[in-house]
Amino acid sequence: MNELLTPAEMTQADALAIAGGVSGYHLMQRAGWAVARAARRLGPCRTLVLCGPGNNGGDGYAVARLLDGAGWPVRLAALAPPKPGTDAALVAAEWSGPTAPFTPAEAARADLVIDAVFGAGLARDVDGLVADTLAAARRILAIDTPSGVDGGTGAVRGRAAQAEITVTFFRRKPGHCLLPGRDLCGRIVLDDIGLPSAVLDQIQPQARANTPALWTLPVLPASTQKYARGYVSVLGSASMTGAAQLAAAAARHGGAGMVTIVAPGHAGRYSHVPAGLIVNDQPLDELLADKRRTTWVCGPGLGQDAARDALPKLLAAGRQVVADADALGAHAGHPEALRGAAVITPHEGEFAKLFGPSGTDRLGAARAAAKRVGTIVLLKGSDTVIAAPDGRAAINGTGTSALATAGAGDVLSGLVAALLAGGMPAWEAACAGAWLHGRAGELLGPGLVAEDLPVAIARAMRELRLE
Template sequence: MLGVWSPERVREAERRLFRTVAEPVVMRRAANGVALSVRGLLTERLGRVSGRRVALLVGAGNNGGDALWAGALLRDRGVGVTAVLLSPGKAHAEGLRALRAAGGRVVEAGDSELTADAVEALRRADVVVDGIVGLAAQGPLRPLAAAAVEQVAAPVVAVDLPSGVDPVTGAVEGPAVSAAVTVTFGGRKPCHVLGAGPARSGRLDVIDIGLGPHLAEPGCSVMETHEVGHAWPVPRAEDDKYSQGVLGVAAGSATFPGAAVLTVGGAVRTASGMVRYAGPAADVVRQRWPEVVATGSVGDAGRVQAWSVGPGIGTGAAGREVLAAVLDSSKPVVADADAITLFAGDETLWDARDPDVPLVLTPHEGEFARLVGQRPVDRVAAVREVARRCSAVVLLKGNTTVIADPDGRVLVHPCGHAWPATAGSGDVLTGMIGKLIATGMEPSPACARAAHVHARAAELAATGGAAESREPGEAAPVGAPIGASALLEAVPDAVREVRAVASSVS
C-alpha cells in the first residue's frame, strides 16, 4: 500500500525531524531531489543537461527555497538558471544567496504586470520549476502568478504540489499549474490522489528526506497494481463452480433490462464460479449470458454467498420489495443505484439488515448527496463519516474513487482519466465487487481491486489497448468514447494485466 498523509501530519513529522536534523540540511535534501528530477526530464526530452535553460518560479516560503537551492545545484551541472521572484521581499534568503553564488540569474516578476525579463526567462526555458506555493496554500493562483504560468510552454517540475491545486481535496477552482513531474517529500499528499490533483501532478517522484520514521499512520492508502493482481481470484486445481463463490444479482426491470445484463456481465467477467440472476429481466439475461442461472425472484434464486442489488430495480414498491428480500437473506450485499435511493428515502430499510452482515454502498456524487443532503467537498472526510454512521463500506465513485470502512480506514484509487464516466459502467462495477466478495474477499479490498480493474478496463477499451506507461510530457494515447458494454468486454484484459504485474514483482 502507498500511504497518503495530510499536510498537518507532514508538518508534525517535519517538526520532529528538525529536532534531530538541521532544517537547512533537510532543505538541501529536498532540493537535490528536485534537481535530480529536472535533470532526468531534460535528459529524457532533450538528450543532455549541460547548456539547457531552466526557469524557477519562486514564491515566498520553503517551496520557493527548495526551488532556489535546486537551481544552485543545476548551475553546478552547467544549466542556465533564472529565478523569477513573485514576492521579491519574501524569497528564501539562503536559497537566493546560494543561487547567486553558483552564477544563477535573478529577476523580479513585476507588480501588476510581468516584466520583460520574466517573460523572456519563462518563454525560453526548457524546463520550469514551480516553487510558487506549498502545502499551506489554499485557492487558485493569484493574478501575477497566473500570468507567469500562462507564459510557460515548457514542461513543469512542481515542488511538493502543482501550485493552485488544493492540498487537501485536490480541487482546482481557478488558475493552477499542470506539471509533467511533481517532486514531493516523504510521502504522497491528498492533492496527489484526489480530484484534479493526479492529472495536474503528472508523474510523482517521492523523495526520502528523512520524514519516514516521524510520520504517523497515513490518513488513507492507495492499493498498488501488484497488490490487486496478487489477490485476484483464479481457479485452483481443486476448485469447482461452487467453491469459487456464487453471486446473486437482483437488478434490472422490464423497463431497464440493460442494467441486469451489465451487472451480471461484470460478475461473469470478474471471476469464475457461478452467478445467479433474480428479477424480471431473466429472459434477456439468459439470452446474453447463457451460463447464468436466471429466475424471476430473489426467493427462487437459490443459495448464494453475496448479493449485488440495485441497478434498474426502480424506487417504487417493487424495488423496495427486492431490496428488502436481499437484506433479509443475511448475506453480504453490494447496494447501488436505485437501492441507494431507496435507503435514502426509507429509514425502515436500515432496520431490515443484519448489522453484523457486510453492506457496501457504491454511490456516485448525486446518490451520495441523497444519503447525506449535500455533495461532498472533502471527499475523504465525508465518505469516512457516512461509513461510520451507516456501519457500511462506502465507495464514492469519481475520477478518484474513495472507499471507507466503518472503522475509519480509507482506500483511494486515483483513476487519472474519465473514460468510465458513461451510463451503465457503475452497473458493471456493482457486479464486479459483488463477485469478489462472493469469493470470500473482504469488502473494502474487494472494492479497491474492482475499482482498479474497472478503471483500467475503461482505459484499455477507450484507447484500443494503447494506454501504456509513457514519459513525462508525452501525449496521452488517442482514445475514443466508449459505452459500458465496451468497458465490460475489456475487463478480462485488465485482469490479465494486473496479474502479469503481480507475477513480475513476486
C-alpha cells in the first residue's frame, strides 16, 4: 500500500467506490470504527470530538457515537452543521449525546481531543477560533490529517496543532510523508475501510512512498566478474580530496566491482587511499575511450570550473552520470546543462540556485524540475523526494537527523552510481540509493560521520537480501 493519493485523487477514489455500489454512509461509519479503535487503545478518558461541516466532521460524529456506546465520557462540539442531505448529515443525526461549545476552554478541559474539523483537502488557512481551540488541546487524535496540514504538500496552511496519532483511510497522502506534515501527524494509522483497491487502476496515482517494493537490487550469478558488477569512476581534484574518496567508498560498498578516482595531474594527493581503490591521473579524454567505464560521479569536491569542463564531455560520450555538488553549482540558473545526466542529487540550496526555491510544495517542485531537464531529480532532505520526467515521484521515509553531517551527500552520489553501474535503471537506482542511505543512517544512529556510512550501507543491503 505504498501509493500516495492527493486529496483530489482520494475524492475520486471515494466517488468511484460509491459509483461501484459501496455506500458512502457505510464508508463513513467504517472510518468511525477505525478512529474509535485507535482511540480506545489510549484508554477511556474525557473526550471532546471537534467536528467540521464536511465529511471529516461526519467521521467525527460516527466516532463520538461509538465511543459513547463503549461507555466513554464523550462530548461533541460542532463548528457548523453538515450540509443537509449529505452522508455527514445522516451520521450527525444519529448523535444524541451531550454537546459542548466549540471553544479553547472546552478543549483544555478534555483529556483527549479528536480533531474532525478539516481533512486533507484543506481549502483555506486554519486560524482564529479553530486554531485557538486545537492549540488548547493537551492530546490530539486527528482524522485524516491534523487540521491545517495540507494533504497534498505537508505544508501548514495557517496554523496546525501537533497530533499524537493520525488515522487515515485507504491510502496515505503525500502530506503524511512530507515535512512538516509528517511530524505534525504523529503516529499514522492506516485503515482501508473497505474501499476496493481496483479504483487505483482508474486513478493511476503517480506518487509512492519509497520502499523496497518499488525496486529490486541487482542479483548477479556466481560467475560474475568484477567489470560485470559495474565500473564507477569518480572525478577528483587536488582540493577536497575527501569528497571523492567518500563517493568512491560508497560505490565500492554499494556493489560496484571496479572503482577509480580520476584526478588528472593530482594522483599524488590520493596517496593514502585504501588498497582496493585505484587512482588514475590520465586525461579524461583518454579514459573516456574505455567503454567499460560506464558510470561516473561528477561534482563532489571537484571545483566548479573543473565540473563545468568535465560534465559536457561525459554527457557527450554517452556515459551514465550522477551529477552532484560542484556539477550543480557550476550550472546555477542554467539547469538545462544537466540534461543527459542519469541522476542529479541537489540539496535544497543547490536546487534553489538551479530551479528556484521549492517553496511549500517540494513534490511539485521536484516533478517540475525533472520534467524541465529530462533527468531523475533526487531532492535531498529529511523528506527526500525522487522525481522522474514522466511524473512519477517517490517520497523517502528512511533516515535520521544524524545524516546532517558533512560528506553524507557524497556517499549518496557514490551509492547511486554503484546501483546504476550494476544495471538498475536510473529511477530505481535513485529510489534504492535514497532508501539504503537513510537506512544506513538509522543503523548507525547518533554520532555517525560520513566515513561510517559505506560499511553501514552494505549492512542495509544484506538486511534486504535476508528478508
